[in-house]
Amino acid sequence: MDNMVYFFDTTLRDGEQSPGATMNLQEKLRLAHQLEVLGVDIMEAGFPASSPGDFASVRTIAEQAGDIQVAGLARCVDGDIDRCWEAVKVARRPRIHTFLSTSPLHMKHKLRKEPEVVLQMIEAGVRRCASYTDNVEFSAEDASRSDRDFLCRVVETAIKAGATTINLPDTVGYAQPDEFAALIKYVIENTPNSDKAIFSVHCHNDLGLAVANTLAALRVGARQAEVTIGGIGERAGNAALEEVVMALRVRHDLYHLEHHIHTEQLYPSCRLLSMTIGQPIANNKAIVGANAFAHESGIHQDGMLKNRETYEIMTPQSVGRTESSLVIGKHSGRNAVRNKFESMGYKLDDEQLQLVFEAVKKLADCKKTLHDDDLMALVQEEVYRMPDRFRLRHVSVQSSDAGGVPPTAAVLMDIDGMERSGAGFGVGPVDAIFNVINDMLGREPELEQYAINAITSGTDALGEVTVRLGEGNFKAVGRGAHPDILVASARAYVNALNNLAKKEKEGERLHCQHG
Template sequence: MGDPAVIRIFDTTLRDGEQSPGATMTTEEKIQVAEQLVRLNVDIIEAGFPAASPGDLEAVQQIARRTRGVAIAGLARADISDIDAVWEAIRDADQPVIHVVLATSGIHLTHKLKLGYEEALQRVQAMVAYAHSLCPTVEFSAEDATRSEWDYLCRVFEAAIKSGATTINVPDTVGYTMPHEYEALFRYLREHIPGIEDVVMSAHCHDDLGMATANTLAAIKGGARQVEVTINGLGERAGNTAVEEVVMALRTRPDYYGNVYTRINTQELLAASQLVSRLTGIPVQPNKAVVGQNAFAHEAGIHQDGMLKNRMTYEIMTPQS
């Protein structure tokens, strides 16, 4: 499982982030972002969804071949052709990761996938085992986990672990859950799934109700040791958890989060933010936490007076940190 004090950063800017309307990037632009993510020192780059198109497969393949010192993941639905496409794209990476996803909520199984619960369980077993036959590192995600039945979720994750999954991801796919619920779910899974202590638990949150960062931090309290994030919180609908917010929250409040930490080079956060904004054409809101133009600006006279006397009166972190 690795050092329990380290929170792994799984950056999905190039996959989930690029699914944000208008955020499409060329292969060369994706490589620029990947190179910046290496400078940022993320642990895993989810480089894309290779089965989506030949262009996406090529972009993931180029990133896998040209970046070193970082794990490269590709997303696959629980389908042999998807998994084969991911393996073709990432097999030349230093540390390849096949990321397999299948929904587990009743609404997704019934209305989207037209699968029964047992049929879905069998597909997870078969497809995770197939992915593991190709690649030693496999992540399994239970899409819409936070709207799934908890006991069924335990059965699915247990099957995935037995089939070779090394990371178990618990996505809040539609930004539905609340922090206390998400933390409780992680604790429940840790207590009820045989073998969970041998794998990494991961959190993946969306910001539909403005809770993505809070939920991700709650998951860390509940035992998550990997968080799936994007630069600037880029992502579908209201976006994903912003890497800069989670990293700086952990760095600013180590007392509250049990002194866990990330390996992120925080001095590269602003450069990453500006690069992604420029390439996608999606501006960063001025009052965005950590990287917004106004994040360290002070207008009120009382605040300015305090800042002149001691910066800590109104700033809990420095721009340089």
């Protein structure tokens, strides 16, 4: 049996379905590039038939991808499949990933089809995919709750029709590791043509077992793992790429499996995603959390001082957790800044470099030491953003604990290309800033979330603020970073309002199309 595991990353598709994880095209392209740097074998770029925007983003990602396989998702119907192929065919190595439900529950209540009809749909759909490309993946949705013998018939039918990868997902995170491994083993051993396809698993984390189920399946013959960075995704998320990868590496003695992932890129990849979607990495997150290599217990500290292996089963460096301070600062030249960002995986054109170069100079005047995370935040803040209707230029806040003197904020903004200014009060400095911005824009969104995260350590750390706003039927997330947390808050709020405006405009456009 081949001992190579292929990693299929669906951060850009299933991961983006996680609440608050929506990304714009530039952010998707940056993350797609990082997936290549990470060594992912296949990336699922999106669901082209779901919307014109998703089609455009999948096609653009496919055009700019290198040797990585680019997959698009399609329901097992002609229209979806045709649309998917139009989006991915420009990639060097395109893949069509089609799916259909196979559990009794789904067939009866979701599809409202008899099992024999489902088999016919699978045969026709996969055959249509294979007419476009020989790189076809078929997924039996809700496989973990499907009848074993029917699942074998499904797999045999899909392979005969041209599928070269068969995915058996635990769609609702229902399976237990031993149970799931037994199912995968049974299907492989009882499907006559199983040797003609690679078996894959896509596990959800509803019971916290996505990684355990994925690893259990790999032990019995699955050779493709469908994962997301940080485990983001629908509901409780998916199997976390970094956890599966490091389990295979640390316990190579148990699994004897190889892969193409560059593990030192795991933390940078998770950090990039965190900054992109504005969701901090939990301190206790395995592999990449702030506490993953922290030791507070005296007994643990004593053991670490004597031999790191007493309480660490991997090194921080093995996953890219290096606390290197940069020689980049206010005296650095453009070439030094360019070379530093290129070493971090960023390819900046002259205009982007100038934006970042100026931002580095400003930040270096505020901070004693610049870290990699600071520079990554600058790129997200200055480069990887779509053009906005509203742009924050300056904010000034006066606040005191003296009674009878409410916090005051003054804000200068560009609104649809016109300079506007405003001032007002609030119960606190952040409230005052948000009130002024609302008054200037004539909006009253509901603030559903406000979160602050220090990107690096120290009192001069770059502050990262995330806000989630809701107004009418639309919700949007905004992010902002700055050494001054009040400025970061204002940036995040304006970013959320821009995203809210874009969603409203898109909603109006779709309404006009279907009206």
